[in-house]
Amino acid sequence: MRDSNLPPTLGWRLFSVWYRHMRVYTRNLISNGLPPFLEPVIFLLGVGLGLGRYINQMEGVRYIVFLATALPITSAMFTSAYECTFGTFVRMEFQKSYDGLIAAPVTVQDIFVGEILWAGTKGLFFSACVVLVMSLFGAIPMPTGLFAVPVGFLTGAMFGALSLVVTSFVRNINHFNFYFTGLLSPMFFFSGTIFPLDSLPRALRPVAELLPLTHAVRLARGTAMFHLSWILLVDLAFLVVVTTVAATVAIRRLRGRIVV
Amino acid sequence: MSDEPVIVFENVHKSYRKVKAVDGISFDVPPGICFGLLGRNGAGKSTIMRILYRKAERDRLPKSRVSVFGFDPEEDELAIKCRSGVVPQDDNLDDELNVRQNLLIFAQLYGMPRQRADARIAELLEFMELHEKADAAIRELSGGMKRRLVIVRALLNEPRLLILDEPTTGLDPQVRHTIWEKLRQLKRGGLTIMLTTHYMEEAFQLCDDVLIVESGKAVLRGNPKLLVERSIEPYVLELTDAKLAPQVLAKVDQGQARVEKSNESVRVYGGAYESLRSVADGLPPGDYHLRPSTLEDVFLKATGRRLDARQ
Numbered sequence: 181m182r183d184s185n186l187p188p189t190l191g192w193r194l195f196s197v198w199y200r201h202m203r204v205y206t207r208n209l210i211s212n213g214l215p216p217f218l219e220p221v222i223f224l225l226g227v228g229l230g231l232g233r234y235i236n237q238m239e240g241v242r243y244i245v246f247l248a249t250a251l252p253i254t255s256a257m258f259t260s261a262y263e264c265t266f267g268t269f270v271r272m273e274f275q276k277s278y279d280g281l282i283a284a285p286v287t288v289q290d291i292f293v294g295e296i297l298w299a300g301t302k303g304l305f306f307s308a309c310v311v312l313v314m315s316l317f318g319a320i321p322m323p324t325g326l327f328a329v330p331v332g333f334l335t336g337a338m339f340g341a342l343s344l345v346v347t348s349f350v351r352n353i354n355h356f357n358f359y360f361t362g363l364l365s366p367m368f369f370f371s372g373t374i375f376p377l378d379s380l381p382r383a384l385r386p387v388a389e390l391l392p393l394t395h396a397v398r399l400a401r402g403t404a405m406f407h408l409s410w411i412l413l414v415d416l417a418f419l420v421v422v423t424t425v426a427a428t429v430a431i432r433r434l435r436g437r438i439v440v
Numbered sequence: 441m442s443d444e445p446v447i448v449f450e451n452v453h454k455s456y457r458k459v460k461a462v463d464g465i466s467f468d469v470p471p472g473i474c475f476g477l478l479g480r481n482g483a484g485k486s487t488i489m490r491i492l493y494r495k496a497e498r499d500r501l502p503k504s505r506v507s508v509f510g511f512d513p514e515e516d517e518l519a520i521k522c523r524s525g526v527v528p529q530d531d532n533l534d535d536e537l538n539v540r541q542n543l544l545i546f547a548q549l550y551g552m553p554r555q556r557a558d559a560r561i562a563e564l565l566e567f568m569e570l571h572e573k574a575d576a577a578i579r580e581l582s583g584g585m586k587r588r589l590v591i592v593r594a595l596l597n598e599p600r601l602l603i604l605d606e607p608t609t610g611l612d613p614q615v616r617h618t619i620w621e622k623l624r625q626l627k628r629g630g631l632t633i634m635l636t637t638h639y640m641e642e643a644f645q646l647c648d649d650v651l652i653v654e655s656g657k658a659v660l661r662g663n664p665k666l667l668v669e670r671s672i673e674p675y676v677l678e679l680t681d682a683k684l685a686p687q688v689l690a691k692v693d694q695g696q697a698r699v700e701k702s703n704e705s706v707r708v709y710g711g712a713y714e715s716l717r718s719v720a721d722g723l724p725p726g727d728y729h730l731r732p733s734t735l736e737d738v739f740l741k742a743t744g745r746r747l748d749a750r751q
């Protein structure tokens with residue numbers, strides 16, 4: 181039998197934190213599990229049927245396919261951003277969950293790495309739901325469309341880490357509105373999601389290249405269309421580097437909020 | 441079991457900007473005792489508790505040392521946490537989960553196999569008289585049940601040290617006495633207990649050793665029964681109407697008694713019951729109370745009666 185005086189391994193600690201979030205999330209399976217299926221359906225009906233009549237092609241593919249290859253990724257972005265802003269803030273300031281967790285054999289780093297992995301998992305789940313719905317409508321090429329699922333994980337982890345950095349600065353829960361309206365909404369429109377980056381004014385294109393969502397969308401679309409090129413490796417590296425840097429900053433700053 | 445102290449605090453400081461929450465505290469806790477930290481709100485009790493499991497970090501000073509089971513919290517927090525159970529001041533339970541699920545999350549964090557976790561949870565819920573609530577939602581629990589549940593959570597991994605930050609604050613007398621009984625049982629089983637409290641009765645009932653802290657400094661330390669015997673006059677005559685003061689003070693032999701006076705009340709501390717009795721003669725019954733001194737009197741003598749800015 182395991183010696184109870186021996187701390188669990190790093191892998192176990194991360195899994196335990198992840199497991200805590202998973203248990204809490206799956207407690208309300210219907211209210212939490214239905215939206216990721218409903219949202220893409222609504223989007224397809226609203227945009228695909230309406231707008232799609234006027235726009236036939238974009239970048240040489242049907243407009244609906246152009247959209248469908250990006251939507252799993254934006255869905256992953258929004259769910260992980262909510263999880264690691266409002267979710268984290270409520271756990272930290274109102275429920276005091278971290279004050280309880282930190283009494284168990286886990287470090288602050290374990291708690292937030294586990295949380296980023298959970299954000300990635302939610303990204304994976306949401307993008308998988310969108311891919312499933314899109315494939316039923318024949319809007320996403322299969323099986324290459326399935327690449328969007330692991331990209332959804334990376335997107336979730338990246339926006340989880342970035343959102344934790346934002347949360348580490350926020351003292352008033354209403355301030356998250358600036359992040360969602362000021363950063364995430366523009367990113368949704370200007371990252372090659374609903375129109376190609378080429379349509380942007382020349383001066384804005386380099387700016388779009390700095391947006392994390394741009395790289396996630398390009399990676400998902402490129403793999404779904406099976407237009408493989410070295411650019412996709414750059415996109416992948418971008419996601420990994422941004423996630424790592426953001427996670428490091430977030431953990432250092434949140435430490436100061438938990439360990440006083 | 442060795443007699444090495446479970447906790448060693450040596451010249452520990454902790455500052456928050458300009459406030460010194462802990463200002464050069466030293467003490468040690470031998471195994472198997474119940475050690476109590478007493479002090480008013482803001483005296484530094486909770487900070488001391490948090491330093492034990494690195495919920496707070498002490499100031500880095502060369503001659504300062506903290507050791508729990510021989511580990512420094514800032515170097516080996518995990519080794520300390522898997523040997524200790526913590527009951528923080530707030531009940532931070534997960535409202536979304538029920539009683540058993542809350543405990544299972546922690547069993548998982550401790551790395552307990554599921555079968556052992558189930559057995560341990562059943563045993564501890566029974567011990568804390570919560571077994572009927574195993575599948576209840578957290579919001580259905582009373583304050584006392586939540587507190588007992590947090591204690592169960594802290595005991596899951598069979599700790600050798602239990603850290604309790606105000607375990608019975610805000611609870612009714614029945615619950616408080618039940619918790620005391622359970623803590624006594626645990627102590628008999630060899631568990632070392634460290635607690636903070638505002639309730640002198642609690643410290644008197646449970647603790648083998650108490651440390652009174654004031655503004656981050658140690659003021660008085662000792663066995664509570666011995667403190668009452670040695671650090672305060674044995675009897676006190678309390679008057680809750682200050683108007684009676686002149687009448688009483690005229691009769692008090694200043695060499696024999698010590699008088700504490702505030703706007704609304706007077707307390708006369710003395711060594712001889714009979715002489716205080718004679719001071720009280722002639723006072724309207726119901727306006728005075730002659731009683732043996734308690735730990736609360738020791739505490740107030742050591743820390744003063746007035747409120748300070750941190751309260």
